[in-house]
Amino acid sequence: MLEAGRKGSVHVVYLITRADELGGAQMHVLELARGFRARDWQVTVLAGSEGSFSELVQAAGIPYVHVPFLQRAIHPWKDMCCLLVLRQLLRKLKPDLVATHSSKAGWIGRLVARSLGIPVVFTAHGWAFTEGIGYPQRWFFKVAERLVAPLADKIITVSEYDRQLALRHRIVEPERVITVYNGVPDIPPELRACPLTNEGERVRLIMVARFSPQKDHALVLRALAGLRDLPWELELIGDGPLRPACEQLARDLHISDRVYFRGERKDVAERLAQTHLFVLASHYEGLPITILEAMRAGLPVVAANVSGVSEAVQHGRTGLLFARGHVEELRACLQQLILNATLRYSMGKSGRERYERHFTLERMLENTARVYQEVLRNRGKI
Secondary structure, eight states: OOOOOOTTSOEEEEEESOSSSOOHHHHHHHHHHHHHHHTTOEEEEEESSOSHHHHHHHHTTOOEEEOTTOOSSOOHHHHHHHHHHHHHHHHHHOOSEEEEESHHHHHHHHHHHHHHTOOEEEEESSOTTSTTSOHHHHHHHHHHHHHHGGGOSEEEESSHHHHHHHHHTTOSOGGGEEEOOOOBOOOOGGGOOOOOOOTTOOEEEEEEOOSSTTBOHHHHHHHHHTTTTSOEEEEEEBOOTTHHHHHHHHHHTTOGGGEEEEESOSOHHHHHHTOSEEEEOBSOOSSOHHHHHHHHTTOOEEEEOOTTGGGTSOBTTTEEEEOTTOHHHHHHHHHHHHHOHHHHHHHHHHHHHHHHHHOBHHHHHHHHHHHHHHHHHHTTOO
């Protein structure tokens, strides 16, 4: 429905590139949209495709609009068409503020919102010029971001690492960029995990991540292949283009009988509750929501020490961190926690406490609302 904001209410339009996948950025937008709608704000979500994310948005009763021609790949003709279509949509919707998420939607959304005089905020879910991304791509995205960054009234980063990265590369002035940590809604007590195991029981590991070049499922499989003598099994939640190659690798490493490929799931909280240890291997990140969900469940976390991960996972207290791409380090971390149930339990307990202090949905909503309200005040909208 294309309706103008109700009198007296704040109307926020969320714009994200893809709705045919359930990544961290999509879940972040969904929780913001639900949270602010519960505060009687008017919320509309726009994206360039339809699929699992758009289905969840609509199931939550949140208006969803497909934006033709909005896609991740750069295509000059389609991108120009997208600019024109989005401009028409925003003129009809008349939002008080546009909140853009993901690189492509961030570029186009900022251009269109600025051209219409609408306040705009961009949230960076990890910069595309961070370490772990190839140099040519890093260079291109850094130049592109420098060009469009001035169009945003405010830029939100989901980790302090990313805020400092933006300042170091002179993307934005310090006063226009702020860190707001991701947050996730709490779960009922029955969905909290117990990292302890019964005698003779295998330690159940879980990784929740899309099978994409950003993630490193292969590293996890290779690390575990060196621990065949230990009692473990691995559950992989997610889908993506690299899944067939990982399935073949598990067979080649002779561990396919202990690795379960579950595909994309909507019962992630229930799956986490049935496991003992969370692992995430990545080449780069923002602040992974899956790590926060694991901490919320009371699971110890083993993760690659990239980007803002160490701002969530405290090495030696709530989990263990390993160097990106270092299979021996990862294997040693997994071995330590597979063999030590007491350490798993204490780390999981500390992780749950850290979630309660820093990464709740309520905290994220409050801090995000402050940013939006500051932008609207500065523009004379409230």
